[in-house]
Amino acid sequence: MTSPKRVGRIEFGLFSPKEIRKMSVRKIIWADTYDDDGFPYPQGLMDLNLGVIDPGLRCKTCDQKAADCPGHFGHIELAKPVIHVGYTRLIRKLLRVTCRSCSRLLMTSEEVEKIIGHEDSELAGEIVSEKDIKKERVCPHCGEQQLKINFEKPTTFSEVFVEDGRKVEHKLTPADIRARLERIPDDDLRALGVNPDVARPEWTILTVLPVPPVTMRPSIILENGQRSEDDLTHKLVDIIRINQRFKENQDAGAPQLIIEDLWELLQYHVTTYLDNEVAGCPPARHRSGRPLKTLSQRLKGKEGRFRGSLSGKRVNFSARTVISPDPNLSIGEVGIPLAIANEMTLPIRVTQFNLEEMRQYILNGPERPTIRSPCGANYAIRPDNRRMRLSEANLETVAEMIEPGWTVERQLKDNDIVLFNRQPSLHRMSIMAHRVVVMDGKTFRLNPAVCPPYNADFDGDEMNLHIPQTEEARAEAEILVSVSSNILSPRTGGPIIGGIHDHISGIFLLTHTVRHFSKEETLYLTQHLDIEHLPEPDRMDENGNPLWTNKQVFSLVLPDDLNMVFKASSCQNCETCRREMCENDAFVRIINGNLISGTIDKKGIGAFDGQILHRIIRQHGMKRAARFIDDVTKLSIRGIMLEGFSFGIDDEDLTRTEYGQIDEVLNTAISDVDRRIKIYNEGQLEPMPGRTLEETLEMQIMQVLGKARDRTGEIAGRHLGMDNSAVVMAVSGARGSMLNLTQMAGCLGQQSVRGERIMRGYEDRTLPHFRRNERGAEAHGFITNSYKSGLSPTEFFFHAIGGREGLVDTAVRTSQSGYLQRRMINALQDLKVAYDGTVRTTGGRIIQFRYGEDGTDPGRSSYGAPVDVKGIVESVLKEEVK
Amino acid sequence: MGTSLDVLNHEMVPDHQIMGEEEVADLLATYHITLEQLPKIYHDDPAVKTIGGEVGNVIRIIRDSRTAGRAEAYRLVVKRPKK
Numbered sequence: 001m002t003s004p005k006r007v008g009r010i011e012f013g014l015f016s017p018k019e020i021r022k023m024s025v026r027k028i029i030w031a032d033t034y035d036d037d038g039f040p041y042p043q044g045l046m047d048l049n050l051g052v053i054d055p056g057l058r059c060k061t062c063d064q065k066a067a068d069c070p071g072h073f074g075h076i077e078l079a080k081p082v083i084h085v086g087y088t089r090l091i092r093k094l095l096r097v098t099c100r101s102c103s104r105l106l107m108t109s110e111e112v113e114k115i116i117g118h119e120d121s122e123l124a125g126e127i128v129s130e131k132d133i134k135k136e137r138v139c140p141h142c143g144e145q146q147l148k149i150n151f152e153k154p155t156t157f158s159e160v161f162v163e164d165g166r167k168v169e170h171k172l173t174p175a176d177i178r179a180r181l182e183r184i185p186d187d188d189l190r191a192l193g194v195n196p197d198v199a200r201p202e203w204t205i206l207t208v209l210p211v212p213p214v215t216m217r218p219s220i221i222l223e224n225g226q227r228s229e230d231d232l233t234h235k236l237v238d239i240i241r242i243n244q245r246f247k248e249n250q251d252a253g254a255p256q257l258i259i260e261d262l263w264e265l266l267q268y269h270v271t272t273y274l275d276n277e278v279a280g281c282p283p284a285r286h287r288s289g290r291p292l293k294t295l296s297q298r299l300k301g302k303e304g305r306f307r308g309s310l311s312g313k314r315v316n317f318s319a320r321t322v323i324s325p326d327p328n329l330s331i332g333e334v335g336i337p338l339a340i341a342n343e344m345t346l347p348i349r350v351t352q353f354n355l356e357e358m359r360q361y362i363l364n365g366p367e368r369p370t371i372r373s374p375c376g377a378n379y380a381i382r383p384d385n386r387r388m389r390l391s392e393a394n395l396e397t398v399a400e401m402i403e404p405g406w407t408v409e410r411q412l413k414d415n416d417i418v419l420f421n422r423q424p425s426l427h428r429m430s431i432m433a434h435r436v437v438v439m440d441g442k443t444f445r446l447n448p449a450v451c452p453p454y455n456a457d458f459d460g461d462e463m464n465l466h467i468p469q470t471e472e473a474r475a476e477a478e479i480l481v482s483v484s485s486n487i488l489s490p491r492t493g494g495p496i497i498g499g500i501h502d503h504i505s506g507i508f509l510l511t512h513t514v515r516h517f518s519k520e521e522t523l524y525l526t527q528h529l530d531i532e533h534l535p536e537p538d539r540m541d542e543n544g545n546p547l548w549t550n551k552q553v554f555s556l557v558l559p560d561d562l563n564m565v566f567k568a569s570s571c572q573n574c575e576t577c578r579r580e581m582c583e584n585d586a587f588v589r590i591i592n593g594n595l596i597s598g599t600i601d602k603k604g605i606g607a608f609d610g611q612i613l614h615r616i617i618r619q620h621g622m623k624r625a626a627r628f629i630d631d632v633t634k635l636s637i638r639g640i641m642l643e644g645f646s647f648g649i650d651d652e653d654l655t656r657t658e659y660g661q662i663d664e665v666l667n668t669a670i671s672d673v674d675r676r677i678k679i680y681n682e683g684q685l686e687p688m689p690g691r692t693l694e695e696t697l698e699m700q701i702m703q704v705l706g707k708a709r710d711r712t713g714e715i716a717g718r719h720l721g722m723d724n725s726a727v728v729m730a731v732s733g734a735r736g737s738m739l740n741l742t743q744m745a746g747c748l749g750q751q752s753v754r755g756e757r758i759m760r761g762y763e764d765r766t767l768p769h770f771r772r773n774e775r776g777a778e779a780h781g782f783i784t785n786s787y788k789s790g791l792s793p794t795e796f797f798f799h800a801i802g803g804r805e806g807l808v809d810t811a812v813r814t815s816q817s818g819y820l821q822r823r824m825i826n827a828l829q830d831l832k833v834a835y836d837g838t839v840r841t842t843g844g845r846i847i848q849f850r851y852g853e854d855g856t857d858p859g860r861s862s863y864g865a866p867v868d869v870k871g872i873v874e875s876v877l878k879e880e881v882k
Numbered sequence: 883m884g885t886s887l888d889v890l891n892h893e894m895v896p897d898h899q900i901m902g903e904e905e906v907a908d909l910l911a912t913y914h915i916t917l918e919q920l921p922k923i924y925h926d927d928p929a930v931k932t933i934g935g936e937v938g939n940v941i942r943i944i945r946d947s948r949t950a951g952r953a954e955a956y957r958l959v960v961k962r963p964k965k
Contacts (some may be wrong), residue, residue: 838913845919854950864949 013198017208019727024075025049025061028211031240033229033375045236050074051213071213074241078207079246082267083155083175085275086296087204090194092151093130094201095172096179099139100159101148103183105191106133108140127193128789153280155267173263206270211236231292233275235284242266284492317467319344322657323422324458326445327637328528331628332483333443334420334434336412336465341438342368344467345378345409346416348474350402358408362399368411371438375413380406412436412467417474419466419481420446422454426821429453429486429496433477449503449633450483452607453496484626488617490859495614498607498629501633502645503636505725508570508732509641510556511600512722513585516547525553525642528634530627551595557631558612559620560593564871565880566611569602569733591878602733604633618868619875647725652745652788654719662712662746666784669708671699673777680775697775698757702750705782709749713742720745748783748791751802757781758798767795889928896945898929901956906940909956923957935959 030044040046048060051071083091097106102746105112105128115128138145148160150169157177159168181201189196217230229237273282275296278692283291299305301472319340326335350358364376380388380398383405388398402408411428412418414437421431432453439445444463451457468474479485489496510525517525518541522534535556537546567577571586578596579587588598590612617625656663679685680697686694717738718729726744729735743749751758758781764772770779778784781798785791791799830842837855839848852858854866862868873881889895901909910917917940923930925937935941939959947953 836913840919843919844915846913846915846921849913849955850950850953852949853947853953856949 001640013195014200014203015202015210016200017206020073020075020210021074021667024210025072026074028074028076028236028240029244031237031244033233033237034227034379038227043162045233045240046214046219047074048210051215053214053218062881069215071215074211075215076209076211076236077244078209078270079243079250079268080263080266081178081205081207082263082270082666083174083177084204084206085154085271085278088151088153088155090158090201091177091204091841092149094184094192095149095177096130097128097133098180098184098188099142099144100180101144102142103180104139104140104141104185106139106146106190115191120185138400147224148301154278155273158303174205174267178202178207181205209239209270219828227618230275230771231286231294234286235269235292236296238284239266239269239273242269245379253275254832270863316468317344317346317469319465320462322443323443323456323461323463323679324441324443325448325451327447327503327633329437329445329447331447331626331633332435333437333447334418334465335437335439335441335443336418337442337444337521338368338371338438338440339442340465341375341412341436343378344412344465346412346467347381347407347409350406350408351404355402355404358406358410359399361408361410362390363395365392365395366411371440375411377410378406381409382406412438415790416440417468417477417482419468419477420444420454421464422456422461422467423464424818427453427489427491429489430455431483432480432483432486434483447630447633448500449629450497450605451500452498453486453489482623487613487622487625487629488859490857492608493861493863493865494608495610495617495625495860496607498610498613498673499602499632499636500607503633504602504606504732505645505729506636506638506640507554507605507632508599508601508728509643509645510550510636511595511598512550513599514551516541517550518523519546519548521642522548524555525635525638526556529556531556551597554600554635555590555594557628557635558590558593558595559616559624559628561875562590562593562612562615562619563721563878564588564590564615565614565874565878566603568599568604569606570599570731599732601731605629605636606733614862615868615871618862618871628764645725645728649788651720651724651726652786654716658715658719661715665708665711665715666747670777670782670784672704676704677710677775701775701777702757705750705777709742709747712746713738716745717741745786747786748795748799750777751781751783751798753801758801760801767794767797887930888933895929896943898935899944900933900935901940902941905942909940917958920956920958922960924962925959926962930959937958937961939949 026043026047026049028045028047029041030041032041032044033046034040035046035297040048042048048057049072051061051069052059052066055066058065059072061067061072065808080694098104099106101228107128110134112128115132150158150160152158157172159169159172161167162168181204184201186196194201198381203452212232217232219229219233221229222228242262242265246259246266249258249262268281269284271278271281272292273294276283276292276294277297284294285291297304302308319336321337321340329335345853348354348358358377361375361377362380364374366376366378368374369378379390380402382388388394414435416436417433418436419431420434423430425431428454432450434446437445444465446456446463454463456463458730466478486496487495516538527536534548535552538549538552539547539549566588568584568586568588570584571582572584574582577587580589585597585599588600588604589596600612603609613628616628676685677699680693685693685697687693688699691699717727720741722728722731726736726741727738728739730741753760758766761767765774766781768780770776781802783791783799785795830848831839833851836838836849838846839851840846856864856866858864862871870881887899890898906917913919920940923935923941925931925935927935930941933941937959941959943955943957945953945955
């Protein structure tokens, strides 16, 4: 293990030029890196004293090889001081609060005391800020009139003084600034919150530049043998070149103008070396035009050193591929392609009890030909931790060699526990433990019922798989992370795994109204269920053959003692409920595990609101619930296959009567709109309270058109009955709504932007197809056509406008909620519920005195309540409880 | 000054009480914590000012809770740091 030393204290400060020179092992003066023989120039940027990256060479400073030498700093003596961009705000503040002649703080000691107070007084710890000092005052110490300091990004400071009534800016050179900062007394700095022992302000102006060791800017050798230098090296070359030229010009006594230009150039290079994304400064670019990645860019942001390299973790024993559905798998299983199962291993210690088994694994070797063949092993690890790769050549020798103390890395086989994950991992159900089923093919297979927690679909989604490598990890995965322990969502306290799409359509078709099945049909439906015998048949047909009802078939998957009463998704919320006599068969009644009446749909078995599911979890536990989901998914798939289920363009067809009615409704609505516009134009419109005339008119129009759209939907709905697949899906809650159907068969309706009719476009009109200031329905995005009949060009354009708003909204929302989530996780990640029920930080500080104030784990609650009172009463009374 | 408002009378402000020394000792003992491990509240919090809480006092706050009906929390009064 690592040494048990403790970090006692971290000191943050600035490097002084003295310190930089002291830690430097070499002064760098040559801008070149390697000579023609590929050997580093002495005193060049790749000097051997700075560390070595080429194998074979030894560091001249520490005499170690490339792998062991950590690298050493060098330094460049700058011809003239330059400003460090990272400290411009501090420099600006200090220039503004200190005197331009005596460099004292522009306050009398009494004034300072008023703000920071004496030691151990009320105000101890306060510091003087820029706001505490009046602008352009006279220095209280030497009487000098102060000037305004202007700061121009990135690194230009200037003094403003008034000459002949005009404002004149006088530029301050870094040397001037350094001189001023040098004179600020230590005590004044303390009042400003700067600790002069570790950070004298003049050290923010660089006179000597540290050269980082070559180990942090290694050059790479391309395929063609050419060397390619790191971005930092490129930048350092620029700095040394300009510095050299600057020195030469200075020594030759060049005119002031040239000196100033070179000084600015040096400043630019040092600035971009430190940070290449400073505002007001064009980024330094590579020859190819790509901006250089300099010091600040290495640290900053998602791919930077902190977020990308230090908190970012990469792992072995993981796999990733496309997912596809398999309803015959249990929800707790995952199908793994043979190719992946052969590649991935888990270590098993050899003991005297499993020696023979391990020997067999090794003899089976690293290549498993079919999914039925027994699994093999890829590596054997000797007691001295030497790894031996198994291959056809050494199988038998290694098999003979193993004995207790060895470890065998066995391939994945059926029933191993693995972690399965889909990004973005927004909640804990994004990673769940599944059991392996080795399969043919190249995709991961999963039961579609576990799609909701992962938010997965099969349009090309990929998922990740991780193999726990220790017994502890496997036990933890099984107990805490398994799919069956995550059926209840801790967000709502209700089930999050359950039937989706075809499961719901299927179980709806199967259980809707009372029907009878012959023995063949009944067995077809139940063939995948784990049942021993069929119940007593409901009745015999005319030939004396037994018949079972569809409700009996469904009852086979229910626990025997289940009692519940609820209303299905297809419930119309009638004024007076006719209960068992419901004409939609929406009154679900289950007595002693028998479905007496009602249709099973989304409310019964769906993910998020499956009531039967929820009740089984409460009364029979997660294991039984998992089995129920398995049974229901299999049964419903059989149910949907028994009848067949499809949707085509002709399912949106209506008859001539309906088309006539729809046209009539739309025409009346449009003329109604025109009538209201006429009233408005005549000035006869009564404004609604709190609204302008225009707003009133707009609201009326929206209302009229909205109603018209709904009326077309009703007309279409009257024609499309339960024999229409889209209606079945909408009514059962499987997918889609009656609104979608209205838009397909009836009329698309009003397109809107921000909840209003479309108003933008050209001058006084939306499109050149309309008259200016026209207010009619068509001119502002009312679409009379349906998706079936097809949109006119203007309608199509309005539809695109409305559709774009939706896209923009989702894009904005995901980025915003992603950042919100990141901040929240950073704030909460180390909190835990202690054994006494308090929520605490790692330091034992209390955040909540009782978790959630009531100490209830929502993941084990019934929709947030600790006890499902209604469910218990219902089970006993076998009656609906309000 | 205009009309003064007693924040304690506002329906959104829960009940704040200053705890006695003995009560505080009991509290720290039940949770096995030091004073510093308590949640904090600033000395210039309007409710703390109204009940006359001083730096170092522990305030008991009794809230109506959506989950538990009634919930108690305890906070140590600390000085608000500048900025």
